[in-house]
Amino acid sequence: MDLPRYPYHQSLEQRSGQPQRRPVVIVGAGPVGLTLALDLAKRDVPVVVIDDSDRIGEGSRAVCWAKRTLEVFDHLGVGEAVAREGVRWQRGRVFHGEREAYAFDLLPEAHHKMPAMVNLQQDQVEARLVRAVQLEPRIELRGRHELIGLEQDADGVTLNVRTPDGLFDMRADWVVGCDGARSPTRTLLGLGFAGQVFEDRFLIADVRLAPGVRPRGLDPATPERWFWFDPPFHRGQSVLLHAQADGLWRIDFQLGRDANVDAERDPERIRARVAAMLGSDGFELVWSSIYQFCCRRAERLRVGSVLLAGDAAHQVSPFGARGANSGVQDADNLGWKLAAVVKGEGDDVLLDSYEFERIEAADDNIGHSTRATDFISPKSALSLRLRKAALDLAAHTDFAKPLVNSGRLSLPTAHVDSPLSTADAEVWTSGPGPGCPAPDAPLDEGGWLSEQFGRGFVLLAFGWPVQAPGLRVITLPAEGVAATRYGARPGSVHLIRPDAVVAARWHRFDAADVAAALARAHGRPQ
Template identity: 85%
Template sequence: MQLPSYPYHQSLEQRSGQPQRRPVVIVGAGPVGLTLALDLARRDVPVVVIDDSDHIGSGSRAVCWAKKTLEVFDRLGVGEPVAREGVRWQRGRVFHGEREAYGFDLLPEAGHKMPAMVNLQQDQVEARLVRAAQLEPRIELRGRHELIGLEQDEAGVTLNVRTPDGLFDMRADWVVACDGARSPTRTMLSLSFTGQVFEDRFLIADVRLAPGARPRGLDPARPERWFWFDPPFHPGQSVLLHAQADGLWRIDFQLGRDADVEAEKQPERIKARVSEMLDGAPFELAWSSIYQFACRRAERFRVGRVLLAGDAAHQVSPFGARGANSGVQDVDNLGWKLAAVLKGEGADAGLGLLDSYEFERIEAADDNIGHSTRATDFISPKSALSRRLRKAALDLAAHTAFAKPLVNSGRLSMPTEHVDSPLSTLDDQAWAGGPGPGCPAPDAPLEAGGWLSEALAGGFALLAFGWPVAVEGVKLITLPGEGLAATRYGARPGSLYLVRPDAIVAARWHAFDAAAVRAALARAHGRSE
């Protein structure tokens, strides 16, 4: 695929010498920043995205895109191409040595538009997002614009930007930092970035097998996630394998904390490791990298009119595909709130909604960091006792059900349940099942065709099971009082759900009360009715 670029050009600010006020400036043109730009543009909010580069980064980097992220991409017009071009999978296998310890299925039930996971190299996902942004008239994508300073006051933020033609100032109502783990914006805000840095190093190798080669039974037609503890081809360490698009396979080798990084970078050393794993089958080494990771987050995700998202706000280990996916979910949470604030939907909407972004996404970051830390501790035990406990869990998992949950090769990305969200209205009646307030709204097929995830369309929606109702300013989706959707929502004829624009449940009732719906809608906007 030919990757698009976003070449430098002089802006209106530079030509006029006067700062132009922008509603939102996004710093960073990676998947997170571009997703937010597309989301805001769909909400009729003009956006400027600045990046110190002018092209998509090299290498596959993030490859696993979870169902929730795919649903966000789908709403923005890129979900179906990503799902079509990537490798769909939902099953995984965990090995101890050569023996399988257990297997899992991320989405055992049918009736969802998007698959559990799609593997597609980050550069190809970014290419889709860049092209979509370049076609959107409300988005201005500026390459080779480096943020070197910012100051804010009650009315907005002034950004000092360096370009090939020198320095100039921009003015914004709001700034969102999506500029990665080394975020200059976070540094300018003097925010601490605390957590745990792991000493273990890992090698990524993207390889392409020779036509017809099937070492270890690898079959592109049946892609699965394979994880080995202590395999014979890499004793004492761990290995992760994923199928990717374009006939590539991603292999992660644990190298240990004492690895000689310079020696391990050598192509011949990498090829020797891969060859041993693939039983000598011929292959091409397409890309490689060595990484060391951390599980940590910023102390705040909002400082006045500047907000942090993605790796600028938090980092996790790559086991579980929680990095890029949680970043996309950050901006899915933020986009509608920022648009509502800019449109003045409620006198105190700014304080309530944007503080709720920080509350909810810090909760999600802590959830992801906890999962990632536990996975890393299991994958890389630090003591003899931990190693013995891990071996016992792996041995038992092959024969007993109770031990399978003890084996942790990375809990795969799932959206966080914000059960304590200040935007939610608590249940006033008992429910037999279904997602409660603060939980993600599940997808389901619609009777007339299409999918519930499509019908939600990024706005507030009222799901009415059994018969229609009406509340001004809220989209109505009428669903059968019985059937798959009703079962997933724990609904009966007459039940209703109020769903937020980020597909999070705001409230639910077993009977319609227009006043209760209006009060819940006001609370979900961060204000009293």
């Protein structure tokens, strides 16, 4: 795939010498910044995106895109293409040595539009997003615009930007820093970025196999996630294998804390590791990188009129595919809230709810990520013995399988304590409660329930139609897949937020209750 660029050009501010006030400026043109820009534009909010580069980053980097992220992409018009071009999978296998310890299925039930996971290299996902942004008249994407200064006052934010033609100032009502782990936005805000830095180093190798070569017997027609603890081809360490698009395979080798990074970068040394793992030298080394990772979070995600999202706000280890997925879900959470505030449809406290909910999600992801890292890289002889016992038992007993942690795969966080939610007033025996993600289901007339989310608030009515001023109502059967997944009975109604989160639910429709829940979800509790 030819990757699009967004070359530098002089802006109106530079030509006129006068800052032009913008509703929203996004710093960073990675997957998170581009997702947020598209989301805001779909809600009729003009956006300027600035990035210190003018091209998509090199290498595969993030590879696994989770079902919820694919649904977000689908609302923006790129989800079906990502799912079509990537490698779909839902089954994983974990090995101890060469013996299988256990297997898992991420989506054992049918009737979902999007698969559990799609593997597609980050540069190809970014290419789809960049092309969508370049076709959107409400978005201006500016390459080689480096943020070097940030000042807030009562009237908004001034950004000092460096370009090939020198410095100039921009003005914005709101700024969102989506500028990565080394975020200039976060630094200029003076925010701490506390957490744990892990000493272990890992090698990524992207390889293309020769015809007929199968890695360890894995069938490319039914791709799975394979993870080895202490395999015979890489003793004492771990290895992760994923299929990628375009016939590539991603292999992650744990190198340990004392690895000689310079020596491990030697292409011949990398090829030797890959050949030992594959049992064949029939491959091409396409790309490689050595990484060390952190689990940490910014102390705040909002400071006045400036917000943080993605890696600028939080970092996790790569085990569980929680980094890019949680960043896209940050954008999904923030987009409708920021649009509502810009357009005067929601109260400013909506943005405080973004900070509350996404700190909750970040801490959830960091917790899962840290526990996976501790299991993969034991810090003591006792921890190593406990891990071996769990792996040995998992092959024979069900109770030990949950103890094995090669990375809990990304799932959206339930915001059960969100200030935007209206608590249940009745007893529910099943289904997602307020603050939980709204599940997908097929529609009788064709299409999918997930396709109906994302544009605004929606009221799901099970069994018979209702009228709710200012709300789009979707009438669903009182029996069937959707009713079962939502725990509904005839007369049940569910209020769904624009980011596909349940805001409230009732066993019977009451217009006043719905209006009060809608006001609360806009940050204006009555």
